[in-house]
Every structure is written in C-alpha cells, then in structure tokens.
Amino acid sequence: MDVPLDPVTEFSSSATPASAPFLPTEAPLTMKAQNLHQQPDRHGRPFSILPTTPSLLWLRRLMVFGGAFLLTGYGIYRINEVFNSLGVSTLGIIILVLFAILAFWIALSFTSCLGGFISLIRRGGLGLGIHRTGPLPELKSRTAVLMPTYNEDPGRVLAGLRAIHDSILATGQIDAFDFFILSDTTNPDIWVQEERAFLEFRQATNGEKRVFYRRRHKNTDRKAGNLGDWVTRFGASYQQMLTLDADSVMDGSLIVRITAAMEQHDSVGLIQTLPVIVGGRTLFARMQQFAGRVYGPLIAHGIAWWHGSEGNYWGHNAVIRTQAFAEQAGLPHLKGKAPFGGHILSHDFVEAALMRRGGWAIHMVPGLFGSYEESPPSLTDVAIRDRRWCQGNLQHSKILGTKGMHWVSRVHMLTGIGSYVMSPLWLLFLLFGILISLQSHFYHPEYFGTKPTLYPHWPRVDPVQAKLVFIGTMGILLAPKALAFIAMMFDRAALRGSGGIFRLAVSIVLETLIGGLIAPIAMLIQTSGVISILLGRDSGWNAQNRDDGRVSLKEVAHGYWIYTVFGLLLAIAAWSVSQALFLWMTPVLLGLVLAIPLAALTASRDVGLGLRRAGLLLIEEETAPPPILQLAAANDAARERAAHAPDAPPEEAFAALRQSAPLLAAHEGALPPPRKPGTPIDANLLVGLVKLREAPSLEIALERLSRQEKAAVLGNAEGLALMERLAG
Known part of the structure; x- marks a missing residue:
C-alpha cells in the first residue's frame, strides 16, 4: 500500500487551542494479526540477502559464534578436569551440562564484544549512508x-x-x-x-x-x-x-x-x-x-x-x-x-x-x-x-x-x-557444586585399578584446576569492561566527561565491585520470577516508578531479609565442606548476606549525588549536557516551579474540569460517541451512573465511585451531566 507524502488535514479556521480537535482526520491503514503457522506474504521482497545487508556479514557471524563455541569447548574440557565428571556420575554430568550452557552464554557475550571493539575503534556503527556530522538531509515525507x-x-x-x-x-x-x-x-x-x-x-x-x-x-x-x-x-x-x-x-x-x-x-x-x-x-x-x-x-x-x-x-x-x-x-x-x-x-x-x-x-x-x-x-x-x-x-x-x-x-x-533463565541455571550450578563438594568430602570411594567395583566413582574436586577455571571465567566476564575502558581512550570527549583516566578507572572498579555484590541478589530475584511464571502467575500491568523517593530501612528489610537468610544457609553449607570452598564462594555469599544494606545503599540519593560530587560514576552527558538534555532539564525545572507541590497527587478530575471552561469544553469534545444498541455494555459505566443518581452530593458520589467507574462516567456525556447537577 502506498503511503501519501503530503496528507491534508482539515481544521476549522476559527479553531483555538481549546476548541481545535484533539486528532487529525483519520487515515486508516489495515493491520491484520499475523498467522505464525504460515509463511508470510512478502510482496516480492527478498528474504535471505537484503539490499542493505553488509558485505561479509557471514564472516562476522562465524567469528562470533565460532569463537563462542571454541571457548565453550575449552571451558568444558577444563571443568571436567576440576570434577573428573565425564561419564563418572550423574551429578558430574549435570554440572558439566550446566557449565556448558553458562559458559556459552558468557563466551558469546565476549566474542560479540570483540566485534563491538573492532567497530568502535573503526568508528563504525552507522551504515545506511548516515553521517555523524555535516549538513542535515532534507526530508520529503511525513x-x-x-x-x-x-x-x-x-x-x-x-x-x-x-x-x-x-x-x-x-x-x-x-x-x-x-x-x-x-x-x-x-x-x-x-x-x-x-x-x-x-x-x-x-x-x-x-x-x-x-x-x-x-x-x-x-x-x-x-x-x-x-x-x-x-x-x-x-x-x-x-x-x-x-x-x-x-x-x-x-x-x-x-x-x-x-x-x-x-x-x-x-x-x-x-x-x-x-x-x-x-x-x-x-x-x-x-x-x-x-x-x-x-x-x-x-x-x-x-x-x-x-x-x-x-x-x-x-x-x-x-x-x-x-x-x-x-x-x-x-x-x-x-x-x-x-x-x-x-x-x-x-x-x-x-x-x-x-x-x-x-x-x-x-x-x-x-x-x-x-x-x-x-x-x-x-x-x-x-x-x-x-x-x-x-x-x-x-x-x-x-x-x-x-x-x-x-x-x-x-x-x-x-x-x-x-x-x-540463566539466573536459575547459575543458582543450580552453585548448588550442585556444593553437593559435589559435600559428596567428595563425606564419601571416600575405593578404587581397585581395572577391576570392577560395587562402589560408585564419585567425582573428585581438583582445587588447583578449580582455581584456574575460576580465573579464566572471571577473565572472560571482565574482558568487556577492559575493552570498553580501552575504547574510551580513543574518545577524548567521553573520557574527559567521565573525569579523566584515573576517575574513569576508579569508577569502573567501583561499579564492578558493587555490581558483583548485587548480582547474587538479582539472581535470586530473577529465579523467583521465573518460578512464579512457571507456576502460572501473571505479572499484570503497572506504571513504572521514575521517582527516587526515600525508602525506609524497615521497608528494605521487609523485602530483602529472605536473601540474607538464604546467604547464611549457603555460607553454612560451604563452610561445612571446607574453608577453601567457603572462600571460593565469598563473592556470592557476601552479596546475599549484605542484601539489606546493599539495597538501602544503592537506593540512596545522597550516596549517588555524593559520588557525583567526588567525580565518580560520571558520564559525558551530565558533565557536558548536550542541547537536547538542557532543553529537557529546563522544561522539567519550569514544570516544578509552576507546580505548588511537585510530588503531590494530581488534582481531582472533576474539580479540575469545573475550574476551567476551556478544559471542560475540550474534554467534552473528545468524548467517544454514544453506545449503539448491540455493542458491548460497560458494566463500570452502568454502575457509576446508578451511584451518581443515588448520591445526595458530589462529595459522597466521588467517595463511592471506584477508579474504573469514575473513569467511565467522566468519559460519558450523561455521567458528566449528572456530576454537574450534583455539584449544583
């Protein structure tokens, strides 16, 4: 379907900001739900190689996925040396599979970031004939x-x-x-x-x-x-x-x-x-x-x-x-x-x-x-x-x-x-690791050379190999941060905006340490979310909180005590095996045990702004705000100055309509058309109208109306008339 470039929208010549229509003349466009079980109608467009597909894209993908598979294979080989698990026991096979999935996940992220590093150094990331600077192109469509x-x-x-x-x-x-x-x-x-x-x-x-x-x-x-x-x-x-x-x-x-x-x-x-x-x-x-x-x-x-x-x-x-x-x-x-x-x-x-x-x-x-x-x-x-x-x-x-x-x-x-899904898999990996360590600590299998034995061959944990695997894994995890730091060296404006090399390095270390402590808490939060979804619980739809209001320590403790308890139980289990296992798990245990103070600390505005004054966790956009952010900040500041109480709840709807005739006229002009016979009945509207007819005053009516009923009557001409009559 061709899209017209210059639509003509009809307006009354005498329109004012209050009386002009809320919407332009409609220009319908068909949008049908797709059938996921049938091939789509592509209208003759190619599928595999598109006109804007970069050259040698297959080679980039081979590098990313091939590199991830190679790193994962090497990691599997090394983790098998840690637990001697391959073909030995069920627990060993389970932990090997879990490690393979988790290793491929972080390896793919690493190889993708390598591609990103190449693109950043070469100042890529554009394509489609787009230029960072220079004259703006003239637009021809709407x-x-x-x-x-x-x-x-x-x-x-x-x-x-x-x-x-x-x-x-x-x-x-x-x-x-x-x-x-x-x-x-x-x-x-x-x-x-x-x-x-x-x-x-x-x-x-x-x-x-x-x-x-x-x-x-x-x-x-x-x-x-x-x-x-x-x-x-x-x-x-x-x-x-x-x-x-x-x-x-x-x-x-x-x-x-x-x-x-x-x-x-x-x-x-x-x-x-x-x-x-x-x-x-x-x-x-x-x-x-x-x-x-x-x-x-x-x-x-x-x-x-x-x-x-x-x-x-x-x-x-x-x-x-x-x-x-x-x-x-x-x-x-x-x-x-x-x-x-x-x-x-x-x-x-x-x-x-x-x-x-x-x-x-x-x-x-x-x-x-x-x-x-x-x-x-x-x-x-x-x-x-x-x-x-x-x-x-x-x-x-x-x-x-x-x-x-x-x-x-x-x-x-x-x-x-x-x-x-990686969060519950990570948790399982930790728990099975403890189980294998417990098993190795309390059970001592007997080996008789090549002779068959009735005893199972429990996996054994090699602490030296475990240390090497841990170092290698952390290296792969932290490498993108190091690459990002190096890439920042090539962007003087971003480096200067982050406080220079020293402050940038300190900020990366600070973010890594706090982020590492938060990670186990996030792991459990996401795991509980996955479990609740698998149990059939719907999330609903709530507005997102964008304010940074203060949260009391009591509220934080109520929400995070469970993670502290879990961390303590995990620490006891690790200590009962060995001091080495306890120390190896310290980063995870610390984050969980300190869940309450960490949640309170990271939610603090004073701490956040204090670090900003110290020149840490800075970004270019706050030290040298671009014009668009200056515009947004000025608009938001003007809004707060105009408001009597910026954090106060919105004014009651009907009172606001009664105080402004232009607003009331515009509101009435935007109401949906009356219901036609045979169309669905709005139960909230029916109940709301009955409550308005029976209420002795507007104040009592507003107390009796639910939010849904109030919205329904405010969106109905009869409901508005009844509210006006009650208001006297």
Whole structure:
C-alpha cells in the first residue's frame, strides 16, 4: 500500500487551542494479526540477502559464534578436569551440562564484544549512508512522533516531548513531523491532567495542526495495542513513525538523520538507536547510567556488527516504516491463558522478527548519539519491571517455531529467554557444586585399578584446576569492561566527561565491585520470577516508578531479609565442606548476606549525588549536557516551579474540569460517541451512573465511585451531566 507524502488535514479556521480537535482526520491503514503457522506474504521482497545487508556479514557471524563455541569447548574440557565428571556420575554430568550452557552464554557475550571493539575503534556503527556530522538531509515525507503514556506524570512526560519538539524545530524541518500523545491512562485524575498539559503544550508551540492527543477508553493489548490502534486510524498519512517511551528524549538532528535514511532505503523497515541512560541520582541509577554509557556502546556496536540487517527492536527510540509495521507486525493472541497465553507482552522483539520475516531490513545505528532514557531508581523498581519483562520473554518460547522467521530473529528470542533463565541455571550450578563438594568430602570411594567395583566413582574436586577455571571465567566476564575502558581512550570527549583516566578507572572498579555484590541478589530475584511464571502467575500491568523517593530501612528489610537468610544457609553449607570452598564462594555469599544494606545503599540519593560530587560514576552527558538534555532539564525545572507541590497527587478530575471552561469544553469534545444498541455494555459505566443518581452530593458520589467507574462516567456525556447537577 502506498503511503501519501503530503496528507491534508482539515481544521476549522476559527479553531483555538481549546476548541481545535484533539486528532487529525483519520487515515486508516489495515493491520491484520499475523498467522505464525504460515509463511508470510512478502510482496516480492527478498528474504535471505537484503539490499542493505553488509558485505561479509557471514564472516562476522562465524567469528562470533565460532569463537563462542571454541571457548565453550575449552571451558568444558577444563571443568571436567576440576570434577573428573565425564561419564563418572550423574551429578558430574549435570554440572558439566550446566557449565556448558553458562559458559556459552558468557563466551558469546565476549566474542560479540570483540566485534563491538573492532567497530568502535573503526568508528563504525552507522551504515545506511548516515553521517555523524555535516549538513542535515532534507526530508520529503511525513513522520509521526508517538509518545505512549500509561498513568505517568503528564508534566514530566510532556517536558521531554517539548524538548524533542523544540530540538526538531531548531533543525528547520518541524513541518515534516506531527506529534501524538497516545494515552492508555486508567487513572481519571491523571487523564484530565493529561488533557490540560496537552492543551498547554499545543498552545505554547502553536501546534494546533501538528500536536494531537488520544486516550483509549479500553486499553486492549497494552502498549502494542496502543500503537496498533494509532496505525489503523491514522497510519496511512505517515510514511514513518518514531516510537518513544514516557521517559524518552531524542535530539532533533538525530531524528532527521535516521528518518532521511529510512526515506533513502525502501527496503528498511526499522532503524533502532542506542538510548543512553541519563538523569540518575540514586547510587543504583547512577551505576546503571555509567555502565550503559561506558559498556553500552561496546555491546551495542557488537550486536549491530553481526546482526546487520537482522537487527532487533527495543520498543522505543526507533523510527519505523508505517507500511512495514502495518503489513507484518500485527500481533496475534497466543493460545492458552496468561502468563504464557493471551496477548504478547514483550512485543518489540516479536514485531522486529515479523517485519524481518516479511522481507524488511531491521538495522541498529549505535554510532549516533542523541537518544536518551532514564533508569529505575532502585533494585526494587528494576525487579518489578523485570518481572513483567521476564514473563514477556519467556512467552517467546511459544513464538520460536514461527514459520519463515530468520534464524537471527530466533537467536534474539533465545537471548531474551536466556537473559532470565540463566539466573536459575547459575543458582543450580552453585548448588550442585556444593553437593559435589559435600559428596567428595563425606564419601571416600575405593578404587581397585581395572577391576570392577560395587562402589560408585564419585567425582573428585581438583582445587588447583578449580582455581584456574575460576580465573579464566572471571577473565572472560571482565574482558568487556577492559575493552570498553580501552575504547574510551580513543574518545577524548567521553573520557574527559567521565573525569579523566584515573576517575574513569576508579569508577569502573567501583561499579564492578558493587555490581558483583548485587548480582547474587538479582539472581535470586530473577529465579523467583521465573518460578512464579512457571507456576502460572501473571505479572499484570503497572506504571513504572521514575521517582527516587526515600525508602525506609524497615521497608528494605521487609523485602530483602529472605536473601540474607538464604546467604547464611549457603555460607553454612560451604563452610561445612571446607574453608577453601567457603572462600571460593565469598563473592556470592557476601552479596546475599549484605542484601539489606546493599539495597538501602544503592537506593540512596545522597550516596549517588555524593559520588557525583567526588567525580565518580560520571558520564559525558551530565558533565557536558548536550542541547537536547538542557532543553529537557529546563522544561522539567519550569514544570516544578509552576507546580505548588511537585510530588503531590494530581488534582481531582472533576474539580479540575469545573475550574476551567476551556478544559471542560475540550474534554467534552473528545468524548467517544454514544453506545449503539448491540455493542458491548460497560458494566463500570452502568454502575457509576446508578451511584451518581443515588448520591445526595458530589462529595459522597466521588467517595463511592471506584477508579474504573469514575473513569467511565467522566468519559460519558450523561455521567458528566449528572456530576454537574450534583455539584449544583
């Protein structure tokens, strides 16, 4: 389907910011759910070698996977010498298999990072004719900037979107972009606050013809359904869509460059940027942003180096060809119940895989900076988010068999699954290691040369070989950090922004030590998440915490005492075997035993900002903020100054509507059409209307209404009329 380049949107000539329509004229685009059991219709596009596939890509992949297999094979040989396990006992075979899986995982990461190091040193990570500097290309098509939001602080979200708008405006190509705030908010107070913030944003930017707002009254299929709804209603008017997250910020020149690359390559379906984490204040968030800025480019360059035209999608900060998305990325519902059935949670991986399956190229361009996001402020917040991601990634096990999917896309799925499955495998490896050591300590098998014996041949632990394997494994694990440090030596601006060589080195050591202590806690958190999913527990859908409010030690202790107890039990088991085993496991044991103080320390804003003042865990984007981040910070500061209490809950929805006639008029103008006979009945609306009719006053009505009922009546003309009558 051809996408028109210059859509004509009709508006009333007398429109004002309050009365102008929330949305442009609809331009529907068909988006059907894909059949995963049939080959896709590629419309004559090639599948194996695409026009934008880098030359000798097969050789890069051979180096990455071949090197990983060789390292794994050598590791298996050495671990067998440690336990003398091959063909000797069941426990030995189990630990050998576990080690093989874990070794291949870290070996693949290492060889991928080697490719990233080559790309970084050669200043690669671009392709598609994109240039880091020089004149900006002129855009010829229309692009929609999509900001999905779900119960987020509207002022904070629009501060970032306003920065993106103004940055694009500075490029002189603002007319090539329209901006859509796509709300799935269920909190009625936040909903009305969103409408008010949208109207203020539109008025401040004179954006009546390019800034729009849409709230879904039924948030079917979560974020994927949110974007899908936009595509089917407005997608035909835009050749590209730029997908964002609620905390996204992107530089205007970066947006123009990747959008122009999309225009110049008809076979490309998606271009993913590398989002850099910024804005961290707690120790945990600052560790995340430091690791993302120092090690992230090495990792991203590595996967882009061997992914080529079979890249991946991370759900935001990417430009997508609307036609490709509509044609191939319609997500079916999986058979069965949650957590493995129903709608697809981690939709981004699947959408990229389906577009590539349909003959569209998926590229990543980590060589361009200007794409930013934020990190959760604490280990607890990451655990909550990871629980949802874990469920979505494990759900991909039902998608691996999709017909016509490229093998690299299957690797993406397996990698996503492995990122969570490795935690329980690591735990099993530790436990079986202790069992073998216990067995070797308490049982003494008798050997009679070549004569048969009735006694089992228990594995024996060779402490010298164990030490060598441990050193080798740690070397492979830490090598990417060393490579990233070396690569930073070639980037003077980044090195200077990180405080120089000495502070950068100290910061890497500090991040490695604290991160190593946190790793066993994260292992148990992810393991419990995997187990709960296998037991059939759904994660639900909650808004992400983006604030770094203080957490009491009592709350931390309540959430982390179980890890301390487990660590103590593990320490007792190790000590009962031998002092050598106890010392060998010390890094794991320390992290678990100190779980409570570690969680409290890393969630501390004072510690995080104190290290910043000391010049540690610095990144270039905070010591020398680029213009787009300065814009976002200024917008957010202005928002906080305008707010009477920045941390206060949103104003009650109906009170806000009554205080502003323009807001009320705009709200009423955006209400959905009345229900038609035969369409589904909204139980929340029916109950809410009854409660309003029976309530003696508005105050009592608001007390009686649930959040869902209040949202339903606020989205209904009759409900608004009843509330107005109660208000007198």
